[in-house]
Amino acid sequence: MTTQELLAASAKYLANTYARFPIVLERGQGVRLWDSDGKEYLDFVGGIAVDALGHCHPRMVEAIRTQAERLIHVSNLYHIEPQIRLAQLLCEHSFADRAFFCNSGAEANEAAIKLARKHAKDHWSTDRFEIIVMRHSFHGRTLATVTATGNEKYWHGFEPLMPGFKHVPYNDLKAVERAMDSRTCAILVEPVQGEGGVNVPGDEYLPGLRRLCDQAGVLLILDEVQSGIGRTGKLFAYQHWGVTPDIMTLAKALAGGIPMGAMLAKESVAASFVPGSHASTFGGTPFVSAVAHAVLSTIIQEDLPGHAARVGKYLLDRLVALQEKHRVVTTVRGRGLILGMEVSVPARTIVSGCMERGLLVLTAGDNVVRFVPPLIVTETDVDRAVRIVEEVLNGLPH
Numbered sequence: 452m453t454t455q456e457l458l459a460a461s462a463k464y465l466a467n468t469y470a471r472f473p474i475v476l477e478r479g480q481g482v483r484l485w486d487s488d489g490k491e492y493l494d495f496v497g498g499i500a501v502d503a504l505g506h507c508h509p510r511m512v513e514a515i516r517t518q519a520e521r522l523i524h525v526s527n528l529y530h531i532e533p534q535i536r537l538a539q540l541l542c543e544h545s546f547a548d549r550a551f552f553c554n555s556g557a558e559a560n561e562a563a564i565k566l567a568r569k570h571a572k573d574h575w576s577t578d579r580f581e582i583i584v585m586r587h588s589f590h591g592r593t594l595a596t597v598t599a600t601g602n603e604k605y606w607h608g609f610e611p612l613m614p615g616f617k618h619v620p621y622n623d624l625k626a627v628e629r630a631m632d633s634r635t636c637a638i639l640v641e642p643v644q645g646e647g648g649v650n651v652p653g654d655e656y657l658p659g660l661r662r663l664c665d666q667a668g669v670l671l672i673l674d675e676v677q678s679g680i681g682r683t684g685k686l687f688a689y690q691h692w693g694v695t696p697d698i699m700t701l702a703k704a705l706a707g708g709i710p711m712g713a714m715l716a717k718e719s720v721a722a723s724f725v726p727g728s729h730a731s732t733f734g735g736t737p738f739v740s741a742v743a744h745a746v747l748s749t750i751i752q753e754d755l756p757g758h759a760a761r762v763g764k765y766l767l768d769r770l771v772a773l774q775e776k777h778r779v780v781t782t783v784r785g786r787g788l789i790l791g792m793e794v795s796v797p798a799r800t801i802v803s804g805c806m807e808r809g810l811l812v813l814t815a816g817d818n819v820v821r822f823v824p825p826l827i828v829t830e831t832d833v834d835r836a837v838r839i840v841e842e843v844l845n846g847l848p849h
């Protein structure tokens with residue numbers, strides 16, 4: 452099919468859930484992508500913080516090939532070696548003692564919400580089920596996670612929503628303290644908000660939440676679906692603040708682009724899940740687990756979190772320099788390779804301008820241009836990307 456035919460068929464046959472850009476991406480290598488007309492792009496979207504090793508990384512391709520020839524799917528009725536090895540690797544490199552595998556970020560958060568409710572029932576009482584969540588958060592699109600999400604635009608029209616969530620402003624300890632009562636079973640929070648505009652909290656925030664949780668016997672759940680797996684310059688974002696959660700959720704970059712989610716928990720909390728409590732047909736198949744193990748061990752062995760911290764700082768400095776020259780750029784923020792550039796025009800116009808010039812970036816809300824490139828991105832790639840962003844800024848009407 453020609454590009455025009457593909458775009459027409461897309462408009463005709465696909466559910467209309469995305470305002471897609473009018474290109475068809477066909478092939479990738481590292482941080483580069485090519486569309487159906489052969490045009491090349493520098494990819495600073497990385498499948499929205501998913502393609503941590505870039506496109507078609509040799510170790511990932513090898514793991515896919517090898518495991519596809521050995522075993523793709525059985526069932527969690529049986530033990531699965533790649534899944535066991537992945538759980539061990541995740542636990543050895545985090546606060547966690549146990550892992551539950553599923554297929555997406557929303558599902559990982561569903562598991563976390565269910566575990567927190569079950570844990571409260573086991574240890575406290577049946578009316579302790581409320582979870583405090585933050586404004587501008589994003590936790591997924593299932594009914595429970597969309598309710599947890601702190602932005603009306605994601606749940607408008609789908610009411611009645613799930614009971615048991617209380618929204619408070621992000622980065623506001625006092626608001627959390629006021630919202631907590633005898634019904635609170637957990638606090639669910641992104642250590643760095645992604646979709647909500649790339650928001651990094653103050654240094655007292657996560658330690659403060661931990662303290663409030665400890666005082667009240669409430670669980671701290673960190674949604675690291677976007678911030679985890681090296682993105683912020685540490686393997687997990689919570690490590691920046693020396694705070695450990697009780698439950699953490701992962702997905703996006705976990706298997707480098709093959710769908711996988713995970714919920715990790717401390718032993719005392721994980722103990723509330725027993726055989727029959729929760730399940731997933733596809734969770735942690737031999738195939739996806741082997742790929743995730745290859746991706747995660749590559750990230751750890753090659754210290755890609757350290758690389759993300761260095762290249763991320765380089766990109767941040769370059770964006771700050773742009774801000775000094777261009778009044779339309781109002782703030783630059785983020786950590787490692789999750790960076791946001793807030794602008795006083797619709798962010799989508801800048802995203803479109805960059806795409807025309809061969810750079811893929813995305814928005815985070817209406818006014819933030821988001822940069823979440825593969826963790827293997829280099830300073831040379833950053834130079835090229837920033838040059839393109841600058842061209843687009845120069846082309847805006849003054």
Ligand SMILES: *Cc1c(COP(=O)(O)O)cnc(C)c1O
Nearest residue numbers: 555556557589590591645676677
């Ligand atoms: C993307 C995202 C999710 C949802 O993940 P899906 O795999 O799309 O269900 C949840 N939480 C955060 C922080 C995310 O960035």
